Amino acid sequence: MDSNAEQGARLLFFSGGTALGAVATALTRFTHNAVHVITTFDSGGSSATLRQAFHMPAVGDVRARIMALADVTVNGNPELVALFGHRLPMDTPPSGLRTELAALAQGQHRLIRAVPDPLRQIVMAHLKDFQVQMPEDLDLAGASIGNLVLTAGYLAHAHQLEPVATIFSKLVQALGVVRPVVNDDAHLCVELENGERIIGQHRFTGKTAHRISSPIKNMWLTRSLDDPAPITLCIRPRLAELIRQADLICYPVGSFYSSVLANLLPQGVSEAIHAAPCPKVFIPNLGTDPELFGLSVQNQVERLLAMSKEVRSAGEGDAHKATHGALDALLVDSDATRYPGGIPQRWLAAQGIRVYRLPLVVTPPFLDAERVCTALLKIAGRK
Numbered sequence: 001m002d003s004n005a006e007q008g009a010r011l012l013f014f015s016g017g018t019a020l021g022a023v024a025t026a027l028t029r030f031t032h033n034a035v036h037v038i039t040t041f042d043s044g045g046s047s048a049t050l051r052q053a054f055h056m057p058a059v060g061d062v063r064a065r066i067m068a069l070a071d072v073t074v075n076g077n078p079e080l081v082a083l084f085g086h087r088l089p090m091d092t093p094p095s096g097l098r099t100e101l102a103a104l105a106q107g108q109h110r111l112i113r114a115v116p117d118p119l120r121q122i123v124m125a126h127l128k129d130f131q132v133q134m135p136e137d138l139d140l141a142g143a144s145i146g147n148l149v150l151t152a153g154y155l156a157h158a159h160q161l162e163p164v165a166t167i168f169s170k171l172v173q174a175l176g177v178v179r180p181v182v183n184d185d186a187h188l189c190v191e192l193e194n195g196e197r198i199i200g201q202h203r204f205t206g207k208t209a210h211r212i213s214s215p216i217k218n219m220w221l222t223r224s225l226d227d228p229a230p231i232t233l234c235i236r237p238r239l240a241e242l243i244r245q246a247d248l249i250c251y252p253v254g255s256f257y258s259s260v261l262a263n264l265l266p267q268g269v270s271e272a273i274h275a276a277p278c279p280k281v282f283i284p285n286l287g288t289d290p291e292l293f294g295l296s297v298q299n300q301v302e303r304l305l306a307m308s309k310e311v312r313s314a315g316e317g318d319a320h321k322a323t324h325g326a327l328d329a330l331l332v333d334s335d336a337t338r339y340p341g342g343i344p345q346r347w348l349a350a351q352g353i354r355v356y357r358l359p360l361v362v363t364p365p366f367l368d369a370e371r372v373c374t375a376l377l378k379i380a381g382r383k
Contacts, residue, residue, distance in 0.1 A: 005032050005175070009382035012037065012246035014181075014263035016061040019254035019285075024068045026369035028175035030377055035177045035242050036069075038062050039262045040161065041188045043225060044202025046087070046143045050151050053135050055185050059154065061259075062165050062180055063146040070172035077172050079114040083123065084146030086111055097140040104145065105131055111145075119171060126152040159183070162236070179242065181263045182233050188262055189222045189230075200225050201258045206290020215294040219257055219307075221265050235268040243272035248380035249280045251304060251327075253367065257291045261307050270308045273326050279379050281329045281356075283372070286338050286365040296341025301327065301348070327353055331375055333360040333367075 008031020013020060016039035027034050040057035042048075047058040063084060072078045088097050103109040105127035112120060127145075130152040153164035161180045169178055189199045194214035198204045199222060204212050220230045243249070251260050264270055273280065282304060284297050292300065308326035334357050336343045348355055358375055362368045 005030060008033050009247045009377055009380050010035060010242075010245060011248045011250060011376055011380060012243060013250045013252050014260055015039075015065075015252050015254050016042070016259035016262065017254050018064060019259065020252050021064065021068045022369040023252065023367070023372050024065060024176065027373045028069060028071075029370075030373055031382075032175040033177070035179065035246065036065050037179055037181050037239065037243075037263055038065055039259060040180045040182060040184075041186060041201055041221070041258070041262055043187055043200040044205075044208065046141075046147060048202065049139050049143070050147060051185065053138055054133075054151060054155065056151065056154055056159065057161055057180060057183060057185055059147050059150040059161065060144060062161065062178060063144065063150050063168075065178050066165065066169050066172065066174050067146065069169070069174040069176040069178065071175055074173050076116040076119050079111075079116070080119055080123070080172060083111045083115055084144070084149065086145045088140050088143045088145075090142045092141070094140070097143075101127065101131065101140060101148075122171065123149055126156075129156060162238075177242070179239055181239070181269070182235060182266050184233050186221045186223060186231060186233060187225055188258060188265075189220055189228045190216045190257065191218045193217045197228050199228055201262075204291065205255055205258050211290050212293050215299075216257055216291065219261065219265070233266045235266045235272075240268050240272040243269070244276045246276055246278050247382060248278050248376060249273060249276060250376060251280070251282045253283050253285050255291050256285065256289055256295075256300060256303075261304065264307045270326065273308060274324055277324055279328050280326060281331050281376065281379060282327055283331045283367075284339055286333065286361065286367065288365075292340065296344075297330075297339045298341060298344040298347055301330070301351070301353070305351075325352070329354045329356055329379060331356045331358070331360070331372070331379070334358060335361070338365070 010033045012035040014037050038061045042058035047060045067081045067084055070077050070081050104112050107124050126149045130148050150164055154161050157163045161183045165178050188201045190204050191197050192214040203210045222228055223231050254260050332343055360367045360371050
């Protein structure tokens with residue numbers, strides 16, 4: 001680990017899901033100041049069950065990123081990471097699932113026994129609170145223990161996810177900052193080029209049986225899975241400040257719409273990005289992303305720029321008035337054939353976007369996490 005990591009660069013990532021997990025963990029060797037802005041709009045899996053029961057944002061991606069940043073050299077943290085990553089069985093009757101949850105809450109389960117005090121007592125208290133508040137008919141099959149704990153914290157903190165993320169980051173001495181993009185209960189809605197509208201991330205991301213049959217044309221936030229009416233959400237001033245103060249802003253690999261661009265939807269994000277004088281870098285996907293149906297790298301850059309260009313007018317005297325762009329560079333592997341449509345070098349140059357070509361791939365189609373970290377730190381001028 002870099003001895004200067006505590007004073008390391010403030011790299012800020014707009015992401016969600018698991019695609020950036022390895023890079024996030026590797027980055028802790030170089031800096032403890034990276035900021036991870038995480039989407040909270042997941043509407044599938046066990047997150048959907050919790051969201052329906054408590055009318056809350058999705059906590060799964062926030063939990064996963066905190067665990068990816070946990071300092072596993074600290075006594076008790078590896079055991080806590082294992083506990084938070086544990087899922088209740090999918091094939092056990094409801095009574096058996098409640099029995100296992102009760103064993104965890106009472107400190108009788110092997111995973112909770114392995115966690116030392118006071119961490120164990122804190123987790124047990126949250127699980128007991130969850131037991132009290134969960135509906136009798138709640139389906140616990142496949143539930144992540146970490147998600148249940150964070151949900152209990154969310155309910156105990158006036159339905160605010162940000163303070164819960166901060167508290168649990170401190171518990172595991174997370175070597176970085178994790179912030180939900182918003183605290184609100186909202187969903188993603190997309191319109192395809194064929195005119196079809198789809199509400200709910202799980203219905204268009206392609207990770208289940210649902211796969212889009214036409215490119216995504218537009219995306220917005222909505223209040224429920226039954227109503228496509230757009231809503232406006234705003235980020236908190238603290239998050240806007242973190243964005244403006246970043247040494248580098250990165251739109252990384254991950255589900256292009258639901259994990260990366262979704263972070264740009266709340267009001268205040270684009271304004272803060274444009275106000276930040278740091279480099280802004282896009283890392284296109286190498287693997288197959290079903291959300292990128294029919295989109296080349298040039299198309300992706302066009303969509304990114306389009307979603308971030310509508311910067312609201314700053315009030316008179318506003319010290320944070322937008323003066324900078326939303327994208328300065330692409331970081332790509334040396335082999336351009338790995339990307340759909342290749343890398344449009346001339347077109348990008350015409351947009352004022354620089355291309356950094358480096359050998360980033362060791363085992364296709366996966367990026368080498370350490371090489372990505374080193375490249376981003378160099379672009380930020382901190383390596």
